[in-house]
Structure formats: structure tokens, C-alpha cells
Amino acid sequence: MKKSTARAGILAVVAGVLMAASTFTAYGQDSTVRVAFGALPAVLDPFQAATPPYSIANRAIYSYVTQVSATPDGKVETTPGIAESWSQINPTTWEFKLRAGLAFSNGEPLDAAAVKASADYLLNPENAKGLLGALSMIAGVTVVDAATVRFETKTPDGIFPRRLAALAVVPPVAFMADPQKFMAAPIGSGPWMVEKWVPNESLTLVPNPDTVGAEPKSDRLEFRAIPEASGRIAALQSGGVDIAQGIPSDQVASLINDFNIVDKVEPGSWQMTIYQEAGPLNDKRVRQALNYAVDKELLLEAVMGGYGAVSQGQVVPEGVTGYCPDVKAYPYDPEKAKALLAEAGYAPGELTFDFQSPSGFVTNDRALAEATAAMLSEVGVNTNIKFLELSTFQDAYRNQSKRAPIFAWRLTTAPFMTADLSARWYLSGATTHPTGYSNPQFDQDYATWQSEGEEKGLAALCNGIALVREDAPTLFGLNLPVLYASNKNVTGFELGVEGDPRFEAVEVGN
Structure with a gap:
């Protein structure tokens, strides 16, 4: 979109947004921080998801067994949360020592019993929680004493402490009495407490005097859902909000002189599944041809305005644990693509694939899909694009039979910031976002990395990732x-290592 067109679109919605934004107090009258998001969660459920919009609200309210942080040189590491230290007792047993004297804002002790109760609730399949898959390797949890808890894993897991960055801890008495009622007015040990909550619309938070982490510098934090990017920008320009999320990359240039732009490459990628067990995409040469046909550098500059990065022949970006620096992106080589297609027996224009893409909930998803389709057509591969709304897209994400041969999607490694989750999709018999792909050597390399740990097993993982590439x-x-x-x-x-905002240090001046 041209800047002038984008600007005109923004101005056209200002009148409507001003009314929506008028409920915000003009900044400078108090120490309230007001933030516009594209969406807010329908429920404040810490066990449902570890990605936005859930993660943004939940990490303000709850605290977690461990955290994932970045060192000054950008290396990702596991750091203390509720647990101050941990050790591996044997290949399948990890022991965590908790910080002493912690409590929830309702007075319940934040101890080993609370950690076990939270884990047991998540691991109970009858509760059908979204994060169960991410922590399904846990075989059991045992309370050693008030400050010590042990986790048994089903198989050796060298990166297990990193996984507990997804385990929020709730006060067991208040939570187990009525989980649904609790989530409507949650009690946590994070930096903020819920003052007012309107599902999908708004969330007002105030500082938690019993926070496990840093104390907020502002008196109040208000989140407001404004679905359209133009509406969020208009609210920012009018003074209705102080911070706006989800700025389209093609509109940064029009804002950068008057506003601060905060950006980060997210710990995941936008990519397309192209493997099929039968038909043209069962031929590796065809799949490689599609990779050579797409100019990722041009997508980055023309569609994303230079923000983000080219995926280097793997799902995770640099900085995420499990990134393989020797695995590189397919270069743009349309002649190589044509040659591979011819070698596979397909003449220009002979191949046509259905192509599904999300619409409106991944940054620039429609533009990325359309530009990719145009590049594929240049090498003689035709596509029929169908843009999917969120619910339909999620059905296809979970069920391979509902996917088109080319299926675009966005995944993230948050909150673990490790290649583990994305690498699982390539395992033989994978059940989470299955692709049907299978390579026994990759399975073996992945298992070696799992058992040997983040650093020691990296060479094995990268051997497997090179095979996938x-x-x-x-x-x-x-x-x-x-x-x-x-x-x-x-x-x-500022943005955390996984890309979620941190609000404890935020202040709004006059």
C-alpha cells in the first residue's frame, strides 16, 4: 500500500475512532498507561496459550516457574522465575528450588504445593487446555518440601527447565474452587492485578504489592482492543492511547518522525507447508523448485518494509536456542526452479496448486501470499489462493486433511525460545501440525538433541535441520x-525476548 493511500485510510476512520478513544483520560493527568491492541483474549486463562493475545495479558498477571531472557550479547537463556535454581537428579528427573516467602495477592502461599496443583490441572486431559501439548512430556510432579518440587519426564529431556517458562502458577484453593469463576477475576503473583475486565474488549490493571517480579512504576495499565490497525494508529495520533500494537510495516515511515517505533524480529516465522504423500509435491525436486522461485529478500523489502528477516532454511531465527548458523536460505534462482520442474517432468503452466493463507491476523498475511503466488507464476506454477478467517484457518492448522497443498501459517517458539517445538513438526508421526513428512535420520538427530541438551546436542540437531532444508x-x-x-x-x-511487551518500567510524562 502506498503511504498516501494508507494515510488517507487512517484519516477516514479518525472520526469513528475518536469516539471509541474518548473514554481514555488524556495523558499527563495521572500515571495511567493506555495501550491499544488488535485483540484481547476472551478469557484470562494461563493454561490456554503462550502466544498473543493470551501471553500479553497473562504475563502481566501471573508468574511462571522459570523465565526466558536474553544476555547482553543476545544469547537466549533460562533464568529464575518462581524457581531460583534447578538441577537434574537423573536423566528423567529435575528438581527445582523455589524462592522462599512468596505469596499470592490473596495470601495463599506460593510454594511447591501450588506448583504441583497448577501442573496437575494443566496435565489433566479432561481440562483440555491448549498448553498441554507443550508440556506433555511431564510424567509426574512430586512435592519434596514447601520449597522443593520434582518433575519426572517420560523420556530424557535436556531442555526441560526452559519448558517451565510456560507453566503459570495459580493459588490452588481459590483456583480449584471454581476455575471458570477464577479466570473471570484472576489472582496471581505477577506485577499487576486485575481491576476491571471486559472479555475481548478491555482490561484494566493496577500494581500488585505482592509481585514476584519488578514493581510497576505506573499507577494503572489499561488495555483496549481496537481491531483495525488504522483505528489503533488514529487513537495514538489523537492522544487516546500512549502505545499501539501491530503497526503495519508500510506505515512506519509516516509515523517515525512523531512517534517512537519499537520493533523486534519475532521468534518464529511465516512459512508454507508444501509436503504431500502423493502427487507432485511428493517429489523433492518440485518442493525445492518452489523454494528457489520465491525471492525472500524482495518480500522482506517490498512487503515488510525491511522489518523482519529472511528465514534461513529453518523455522527459527538467529538468537533462538537451536538456530543453526550453517543452514542457509534457498537463494532466489528462478532458472534453477524451472530446471528442477522440467527434470521432474512438468512443463510451464502444467502445475496448479490450491493455496490457503490466513487473512488479517498475521502481519501482512494477504500481501505476502499474493506476492508469493505471483513469484511462483513466474516459473510456471499457478495457484488458487483462498484466504481463511481465524476459525477456519485453525481447523486446517489442526487437521491436515483440511489443508490445501500450499498452506501458509505463522508459528512461534515462544515462550520457550527454542527450536524444539518447531522441529517436532518434522518428526515421523507428528501429531501437532502434522505434515506427513518423515526422515528417520532427522528423528534420530532430534532425539539426540533432546537427550543431550541445548548446547551439547546442537550439532546433532543441526545435522537434522540441514536434512529438512x-x-x-x-x-x-x-x-x-x-x-x-x-x-x-x-x-x-521494551519488548521481551519473545516479542511480548513489558510494562513494569513504563511511564508517561507530561
């Missing part, structure tokens, strides 16, 4: 950007 069950795309804009008088606003 060669087999090309995926059309590797881009690592997308996270983009926020804030007023110039906002200080202390």
Missing part, C-alpha cells in the same frame, strides 16, 4: 517483525 517439506519464508509505536513522552517501554 534439503528435503524441503516447507517453503521457507520470513521471520516476521513485531512492531509497536508509542508517543514521545513514553519511557521504559
